[in-house]
Amino acid sequence: MAEAGPQRLPSVTEGSERRWARAVAAIVALVVAVMIYSGLHWTAVAPSRVEAIDAGTLHLGGEFMEANLGTDVLPDRSVVVRVLAQQYTFVPRCIVVPTGTPVTFRVTSPDVVHGFLIAGTNVNSMVVPGYVAEVRTRFDAPGEHVMPCHEYCSVGHEGMWARVRVLDRADFDRLHANQARASCAG
């Protein structure tokens, strides 16, 4: 190529920049496509109901009064778990759920911002006082998971751990058939 005269500079730089611009567009499009696919395919939609609740009075009556907390089996055999996250514990601290069943967690806080995750699963949500966080999931295998608070909620945060006990559906039905709210104690 020694005979070829020097190429005009802008044509060299512009050509390579144009090729890279196409590569960048492809990379970003791929990332967004993966995001859309994973969101739709696993219906992994973040807790986003924007459902408000009065944090000052929720303990006095209604869905989050003490007698209502814990695992509630609905007539269609699906499960709703109502949990209160408060400085520095979850109520209840041990949650029991069956395998192979749609499980809806409904969680709120009477005091400050908390969060919860269930280790080894994709269950993960902030708990913001004034709002109800709702997460839907399904547990495939029996076992026990830790469920820590994952947002700093003042001095004492490090002690805020709960447990989720997943029982085989048959065991769950046998142990908890006659309870209004299933609990680990049963």
Place this chain on the structure above:
Amino acid sequence: MQGSSKLVLAHFWAAFAALALAIPLGAWQMLVRSPLHRWVDPERYYIAVTAHGSTLAYVFPTLVAMGFGYAVCAVSLGRPMHGLRLAWASLWLVLAGAATALLTVAAGKATVLYTFYPPLLASAWYYLGILTAIGGSWIWVGLMVSHFRRWKRDHPGLPVPLAMFATTAAALLWAWTSLGVGSEIVFLILPNAFGWRDSIDPGLARVLFSWTLHGIVYFWLMPAYIAFYVLLPQAAGGRLYSDRMGRIAFLQLLVFSMPIGLHHLFTDPQVGAGFKFLHAVFTGMVAVPTLLTIFTICASLEIAGRLRGGRGLFGWVAALPWDRPLVLASGLSLLMLGLGGAGGLINMSYAMNATVHNTQFVTAHFHLIFGGAVVIMYFAIAYELWPRLTGRTLPPALMRLQLWTWFAGMLVVTLPWHVVGIMGQPRRMSFYDYSDPALAPQAIWVALSAIGGFVLVFSTLLLVGLLLASHARAASVQPPLLFSLSLDPPRRLPASLNGFGVWMLLVAALTVTNYGFPLAQALSVPRSGVAPSPAGPR
């Protein structure tokens, strides 16, 4: 440097003093929460976390950006600076604000961490300190914009030097993005801290904080990117591949890094799914300026490597002057940026984020990107400026040792940290019970990670020692600081690549489209106010 040497030097010393305070606190936290140490009083731990985070988020990078901004302004515009008194006043405001906030934290009256999510409430002095520090930095924003405009007025039709163009973009980004946390403090928190009100909406506060939370990260990043474009090609002995591409990258950083903050709230109940998704897509867009930068920087380095005799597909990499601190730091920075960027893709993915949200994966990610890729460039910038500021040279071998130990320490800290995050370890706890079988597998990783913290303390001490020792030597005349020349220096530029008017309009419009509805919704939700919860005595 146009009468600004003392000013720039003061900023860098203040920044590194802040760093020297904050890094040992971080190492101590890693140790005491690891299985290598027994339980400590949680309050002390959270005081240390608040001090570490507040210093390294609001004070240290702001001081570096300001100091480097003045240096860029003096060198690239090449004429005496105006408003030096204002600049000193701004520095003192930042320092006074930082001292006020940190003393309040040390007194145990603001144990709220640097994110201070309401309804947790600290003493009003903490917020006033943070607000004063931010206000002080706004004077710097004004000075940068004013120098930019005056130079343009005096040189009609000429392109503003890329270094100054980028610095002004950083200043404007900071001004716009700090409005979120500023209004959160002024309108929501302070009325409660003063006892005038007794109700705060934590959802609204989090939306406002998210306005700041991503833009601030790109503000931290800006000095590193500016160094990639205007210092690195020169230090490597080459040319900047494209001046225009640099301008486009900085404009994209200005436009896209703020209206994406809701990606910090993917698992929040007070924001709807649609706007979370919109912000996720825009987060994909903010990868573009980084990808453009990586291309332009690699191409610039290839020019340098080939000019130095490098041949073949990759031979030019080996031919680069890796013994020069700025080249070495840039190489290590790009490695950490690549690793951290890969983790960032997971965080930004709407669905995958649920696996790692608020676990140690997140803490590991931002320590690798900010503490690693960005801060190592702050060191390299200081090393590059130091001889010009003080007339004293620094020992090259020790500078390289400091950069290598920072890199090694940061990898030892963050790689195991990512692993325990994926195992589900939540962040921000003073104690983990590793005797619990569910947590036991994390113990070895956490112990390993804690060792890295002490490597970083060593590296910090080495940095401060190096710079201190330089003052004891005799001064001599040093070559002036030169910014990189580009392959095709632009003689004329379209107005859109030589100013910010139309781009700031776009920033405002994107803020309205991406934040207007979530803010209006949070403002209008009934019954969502909550009584504040004081952390420590008010």
